[in-house]
Amino acid sequence: MTLLAAVSQAQSPAASAPAANTLDTVKVNGSRGGGVDPSIVDAAKSKVLSRNFASSCAFMSGYSAADDAVTLAYMRDFRLMDSPSNESERFSDLSPDGNAKTASVGSAIEEQTTAFGAGGKDAMAPATVCGAGDRRFAAGRNWIARKDKSLTQAFEAYEAGNYAEARARFEQGWKKLGYEEAALMLGRLHLLGLGTPRDTPKAIAWLREVVDARYDPVKDRFQFNPQKPDLINTRVEAALLLARIHLAGQGVARDPAQAYKWWSKALDYGFEPAGTLLAQAHLSGIGTQTDVKPALAYLEAASQAGDVTALYMLGQLYHHQLPRQPDGVPLDLQRAGAYYGAAAKAGHLDATLAAARMMDLGEGLPAPAPERAVVLYKDAALKGNADAQNALATFFYRGEVVPQNLATARQFFQAAAQRRQPDAMFNLAVMLAQGQGGDKDMAAAYAWCSLSKSLGHPQAAAALPVLAASLTPEEKARADAMLKPAPKKS
Missing domain, CATH: 1.25.40.10 (Tetratricopeptide repeat domain)
Incomplete structure (x- = not known):
């Protein structure tokens, strides 16, 4: 019996590996990386100041120049306020109930609180509206949030x-x-x-x-x-x-x-x-x-x-x-x-490989389209997909669609073999044993063939005894060292 002499008789483009269990693919953030992102803290503060955290209208935004008294007066004078109701929510956390100058604003809000619940005349007024307690609650919350640094300090300590x-x-x-x-x-x-x-x-x-x-x-x-x-x-x-x-x-x-x-x-x-x-x-x-x-x-x-x-x-x-x-x-x-x-256009590697294989085999098409398949195989191979690397290598080995290039074929077979692709392991072993695309190396050929056999490759199992019989004692020792490297000294 002779060593199986051609990769072309080995495995054609390998079948797509089973998809990873997507139940575990969702990434849950751990370390935020690169220091504390200020937007996280800003978003958190903005959230706690929203009206959802108050009993009724306790809405206070963070400081903004647009909320300055001078700016608001300017906007009122030039009729830039979009609605009087918006102004009623713009009160200071230093004096939520108003002061001598703004008492009228505070009084207007107080009148709204009695419009319906206390028997007010406006039957369409909401039952729960902005009251003094809500404003005080919002003002206190706003004051604490503006000064608070606990979240920033917590993330800094975590990082x-x-x-x-x-x-x-x-x-x-x-x-x-x-x-x-x-x-x-x-x-x-x-x-x-x-x-x-x-x-x-x-x-x-x-x-x-x-x-x-x-x-x-x-x-x-x-x-x-x-x-x-x-x-x-x-x-x-x-x-x-x-x-x-x-x-x-x-x-x-x-x-x-x-x-x-x-x-x-x-x-x-x-x-x-x-x-x-x-x-x-x-x-x-x-x-x-x-x-x-x-x-x-x-x-x-x-x-x-x-x-x-x-x-x-x-x-x-x-x-x-x-x-x-x-x-x-x-x-x-x-x-x-x-x-x-x-999915391939969106960058999904397994989908890219699956689409390439369908084109390669002509599934769902009038005829096989290897020219289109090679483009997708290359895309997935360059991104590290082992099955695509093995498939692309076979094209370079045979000189189909692309010019024959044994050195490139060997490089792609080796890249896939290092990712435990069994067909690529066997194909690389054949090229090493025959000196195709590079130097002949019987010890490495035996090691890769042995690894391919351990993963269930039938042709590797048939070829391994032939390879073993052709090794010199020195080559056999080197192959064993590759397969069972000496433990590192502590």
Whole structure:
């Protein structure tokens, strides 16, 4: 028996590897990196000063030059105020009830408070309007928020790795102003045991403070940005953390149904990729019944919102990844190719490979289109996809579509082999044994062939005894050293 003599008889472009479990692909922010982002603190302060945190009209914005008395007077004189009602909410936190000069403004507001609840004449007036207590509450809150540095100091300590100090500062910020960001970070600290003993129940309690806070479905709903898919807000992050805790059983009993519930919450909050998580839960029966119909509906909605993983999974559903079912998703190669193509354009590597393979094999097309396939293989290969690297290498090896270049083929086979692609390991072994595209190296050929065999490659299993018989004692020793390197000395 001779060594299998040609890569062309080995593996053609390798089949797409199974997609990663998307239930664990959502990134939950850890260290913010690069120091404290001032916008985080500014957004937190802006949030706690909104009217949602007051009993009625207690709205106070942070300091702005547009709120200066001189500026307001100028705007009134030149009739630039858009509405008198807007001015009624512009009061100073130093004197929320007005003073000698502004008593008339305060009196006007006081009159509004009695319009309906106290039997006022205006039947259409709201039952709850701005009162003196609300203004005082807002003024005090505004004063504290303007002076408060606890959140900035907490994030600085967190970034510096001083977790005990960070925990104390986050707790201070929560007690003073109820920052959701502080509650979220306290949940993370207790969950990971940073600056405090690991305590999942406490972590859950802090995360519940975030998700149970007041929520306006219109104003507070998260706007998913497909261009920045990792960007999430505190409420979404808390929901995803709660889902992960219950799915993994991290410090609590494993409860996939609870994970499903929190993915649903994240979707309600506006995080569209949560629909993709729910779809995979329905496809795999995690926390819910296996049912392809709701999975398809979730994926279609998520894909329309721009979630790239949803596009890829839709391609899989219409391709051949799942068994065909009478009431399931019909086989539709053209639609599968369209979904793969859309996800590929958005940068999804697995979708890029899947689209390339369909073109290479002519699936959903009148005929194979290797010229188009090579373009996609190259795109995925240069981004580190091992299967694409192996496929592209075969084109250079055979000289199909592209000029034959054995050195380039060997480089791509080696790149894929280093990522544990079994076909590439075997193909590289063949080239090393025959001295194709570079120096002949029987020891390295034996090592790569042995690794390919360990991953179940049938041709590697057949070729390995032939290679072993051709090795010199020195080559065999060097091959064994490659496969079993000596332990590092401590």
